[in-house]
Amino acid sequence: MAVAKQFKHVSYLWDENTAAAFKGDEVGLLIYRSNLLGADLRLTNYGGGNTSCKVQMPDPLTGTKTEVMYVKGSGGDLGTLKKSGLAALYMDRLLALKKIYRGIEHEDEMVALFNHCIYDLQSKAPSIDTALHAFLPFKHIDHLHPDAAIAIAAARDGEKITQELFNGSIGWVEWQRPGFDLGLKLKACLDENPKIRGIMLGSHGLFTWGDTAYESYINTLEVIEQCATYLENNFGKTRPVFGGRKINSLSPEERKEKAAVLMPMLRGYVSEHNRMIGHFSDSDAVLEFINSRDLEKLAPMGTSCPDHFLRTKISPLVLPLAAADDLNLIDSLRDKLKPAFEGYRKMYSAYYEQCKHADSPAMRDPNPVILLFPGVGMFSFAKDKATARIAAEFYTNAIQVMKGAEAISAYTSLPRQEAFNIEYWLLEEAKLQRMPKPKPLTGRIVLVTGSAGGIGKAIAKKMAQEGAVVFINDNDEGRLASATQEFRQQFGKDAFESGILDVTSNATIHHAFQKTVVAFGGVDIVVNCAGISISKPLEEHTEADWDKLYDILVKGQFLITQKGAEIMRKQNLGGDVLNIVSKNALVSGPNNAAYGSAKAAQLHLSRLNAAELGKDHIRVNVVNPDAVISDSKIWAGEWAAGRAKAYGITVEELPAYYAKRTLLNEVILPEDVANACFAFVGGLLNKSTGNVLNVDGGVAAAFVR
Ligand SMILES: NC(=O)c1ccc[n+]([C@@H]2O[C@H](COP(=O)([O-])OP(=O)(O)OC[C@H]3O[C@@H](n4cnc5c(N)ncnc54)[C@H](O)[C@@H]3O)[C@@H](O)[C@H]2O)c1
Ligand SMILES: [Zn+2]
Known part of the structure; x- marks a missing residue:
């Protein structure tokens, strides 16, 4: 086993003793490795990425050994992945799907066919990324969305930089929506470059692998560390980060005060269709971006990795406010904000109208999810607190990606049509339809x-x-x-x-x-x-x-x-x-x-x-x-004695006394x-x-x- 290396930009969490407990249990090791990867948000965003391993298992019908792939199923997060979050599929069947594949315009139909390849009947639904893992012949595979790698993957010269940085040991596959066809592209890339240790996916993320769980883990960490070091060495080298600071932040107390005064009005605007819950973040990473000269140029470009914009919408709304504005002047505040929200909704419906297909789902809520207030912070709004908080995390990921890409080259976002094809993908819509109905007070x-x-x-x-x-x-x-x-x-x-x-x-x-x-x-x-x-x-x-x-x-x-x-x-x-x-x-x-x-x-x-x-x-x-006596501090004190005295009974007799006094003879809880x-x-x-x-x-x- 390799010796633990020193890492600066990623956390090395592998523990020999814990891993030893899984000896011979490749699936246990896969879960262990996945949890370690998911524990470090620099390695992958919440819910992002997936991992797999291929092992020999007895076929339940014949008893003969057959190759089975365990891969993270649809949904869930690597950090908390359990066996129930995995899908286990027969490899021979998955590979046989290539024969009946009808071409990229029909690739969505392959997702339903994954169900015919299921080995373990307790499997989680196989995800869209299943083919990406199946067609690469490696025992252990990690697919992650690390900010440092996506920064390179979303840079204008991403392919060239990847080639030079890794001396050709990392392959490159251009941006393509994940699916069966992208799986074939990964395999083709490997066939052309049989010595590579990983593949960079343009505008998307990273694939890395190994013969064992540990080798895959180390390979993944090393590649991401190398990307991050490269970015770090380039920050501020040719020009200041994000073109330099344009305005200063208010103090932390002032920022909070401004947020508290402003958020109810923002919430009102974004809750036009559905009541939203908000989240406020003013981390250094956010402030560096929103206070910068490049904010105006970069914010409207939108985010790159599909995970990012699915959570944050194609682009944020930069609020037309200055940190020094008096936000207590309600009418003048409305005069500024109303047109800004109307403008955003118009932009969003224009995007929908321009990009929609004949069978696209109806336009979703056109209000912004991410709102940026230079000098103060970032607001995110979504259907519940966790979703709003995670949207903020994702936009922070997107900021890191823009920062890195701009430091080494120029940031590029996904073309609007590609973004739309992901956002309004019928498979994505089906996922939304499967979500449980909101509770009566959701959003309150x-x-x-x-x-x-x-x-x-x-x-x-x-x-x-x-x-x-x-x-x-x-x-x-x-x-x-x-x-x-x-x-x-x-x-x-x-x-x-x-x-x-x-x-x-x-x-x-x-x-x-x-x-x-x-x-x-x-x-x-x-x-x-x-x-x-x-x-x-x-x-x-x-x-x-x-x-x-x-x-x-x-x-x-x-x-x-x-x-x-x-x-x-x-x-x-x-x-x-x-x-x-x-x-x-x-x-x-x-x-x-x-x-x-x-x-x-x-x-x-x-x-x-x-x-x-x-x-x-x-x-x-x-x-x-x-007479609600249970758990009441009121009833624990002199009050009870006072009431008992007033009625001429003892304190102990009070509950029964009150119940009997009611028409329904009920104790009230x-x-x-x-x-x-x-x-x-x-x-x-x-x-x-x-x-x-x-x-x-x-x-x-x-x-x-
Ligand atoms: N328990 C009953 O039988 C009953 C009947 C009718 C009305 N109520 C009313 O229901 C309410 C809740 O009563 P309970 O039975 O749960 O009593 P409780 O004492 O268990 O709860 C009341 C809570 O209010 C808090 N409180 C007291 N002064 C406060 C202050 N200045 N600021 C903030 N919090 C303060 C107390 O610390 C306590 O936790 C009260 O308004 C009470 O008058 C109670
Ligand atoms: Zn991905």
């Missing part, structure tokens, strides 16, 4: 105050389960930390963001909404749920008790609604405010002067807000819970309140505002009159 951004608490957390979870992204927050740090932990485990990092929010403090409200907007692009549903309770007879109630309750319950709801509505108006997409009030807003009981009247104020404030915000299509509705919230925003009640929904098991005294 929710902020629930007091969401580390019993009811608030249940609401936030329900919203997340139904597809929304949520900002969980509380003024109780300890409770918030454990809620954050729970959300991470249950929903994963893309589904939520969290932070401190005290509903009585405008400064924390500002920060929390800023964090929400920078994380997701805006807000659609605000739930006022934070609360405390104090139960005392009139003579014992202090002024401080009164102020505290009114500050949290009434002023808190007012401030949060005000801030939420400000963002919703900027988005121009309507919105929802849900207020968790209480039966006590309607029913008078003893020892409850401040809490009960504050709840009544919350209820009437909700109606006032509904009346005022209807014109912006912001709906305001109320959920009135009663936090989940019941969460379901009521979902009912208001899930789609069936879109024409209701100013309503009250009781979730109390039926308390006649609390019927709304």
Whole structure:
């Protein structure tokens, strides 16, 4: 086995001991190698590339040994590849397909025929790249999309540079859409150059191989390292990177502040057809590009590798804004942005009209995915957070490719027709059609105050389960930390963001909404749920008790609604405010002067807000819970003792007491309140505002009159 080499631009992760555990198991080694390759984004982009190995396996019908190829199936990422992500196919059958191949205009029909070559019936669907691996006779093959190699592959003199850099040991195949025919081209390239160790695919990526998993791994790393070193030696050599800096970046804090002010409006424009979730990035790589002299020249050219533009659309929208602009002047901002978005949509429909074929799928959403704001950063918008984040990653890959290509020659993008043929490829469309239907709240951004608490957390979870992204927050740090932990485990990092929010403090409200907007692009549903309770007879109630309750319950709801509505108006997409009030807003009981009247104020404030915000299509509705004892901090404290005293029973007797008091004899759980919230925003009640929904098991005294 070769000795581990020193690498600077790629990570060498091979561990002898781990690999030894797979001795004799070529498929295990393939998966191990794939995971190592996928762990380094410099080697391949998320979901990009595929790997394979060819092994002798017993034919289940005859028992005789036959050659089988294991190759990454359609979809999935190398970094997390498992056996279930592989397709295993009979090599003799795959090679036999060459005989019935009818030529490039019929190559798409070969994809269905791969299914007839399947060896392992548990295989993942064979991908379009299957032929690329099958026709090369090597035991282990890596096909990756490394920025450093694509930079050479997308350079005007890419072929010549590849030839010189590798002394002819890396072959070259011109850009062609992946498919059966490209597989034949790779084989032809090898036949003409039998000594090569890999092949560069114009505008696309790299093929490298070896006799063993390890040899393939090392060969791949060495080739990419050599490409990256070559680029590094050329940065700034003949001219400054991207022609040099044209403008300076704002400070990190100022960039975030600008992003928070701007994103809701951007989100409104890109959500013309579908509600989008946003992502903001201002990494050094992004800033170097968007602040450069060459931005104007390079951005409209669009990206090169098909993976890149499938995720980012053919080109980004450079926003017609200067970092110094006052983004709080809403009308003047709209005057600048509206024509920019209209222009982009026009450009996109012209591209569609020019390039479409008779059988092309209908035009997709013509809004931009990547938006660049010189001096500030990059915004990406997509159907969910992960897709938006990954789009940003891909555009960052594209930036590296442009940087490299421009340093050694001149960057070239794919011709528009080629880009279109990939974007609107019928096989790609079929993949989109197979995607699961979005959940009811997909694309929605929710902020629930007091969401580390019993009811608030249940609401936030329900919203997340139904597809929304949520900002969980509380003024109780300890409770918030454990809620954050729970959300991470249950929903994963893309589904939520969290932070401190005290509903009585405008400064924390500002920060929390800023964090929400920078994380997701805006807000659609605000739930006022934070609360405390104090139960005392009139003579014992202090002024401080009164102020505290009114500050949290009434002023808190007012401030949060005000801030939420400000963002919703900027988005121009309507919105929802849900207020968790209480039966006590309607029913008078003893020892409850401040809490009960504050709840009544919350209820009437909700109606006032509904009346005022209807014109912006912001709906305001109320959920009135009663006696939700499980998981409630309110019930853990003096309140329970106070209520028990008021009713002349013990604290332990309270749940049964409350259940019996209801018409349905039901115990009310936090989940019941969460379901009521979902009912208001899930789609069936879109024409209701100013309503009250009781979730109390039926308390006649609390019927709304
Ligand atoms: N539990 C019930 O029986 C019941 C009945 C009717 C209404 N409600 C209302 O439901 C809401 C939630 O109650 P719960 O039972 O889940 O209680 P809870 O105490 O478990 O949750 C309330 C959360 O709000 C947080 N909070 C308190 N002050 C805050 C502030 N200033 N800023 C931000 N967060 C703050 C608390 O830390 C807590 O995590 C409250 O408004 C309450 O009045 C509860
Ligand atoms: Zn590829």
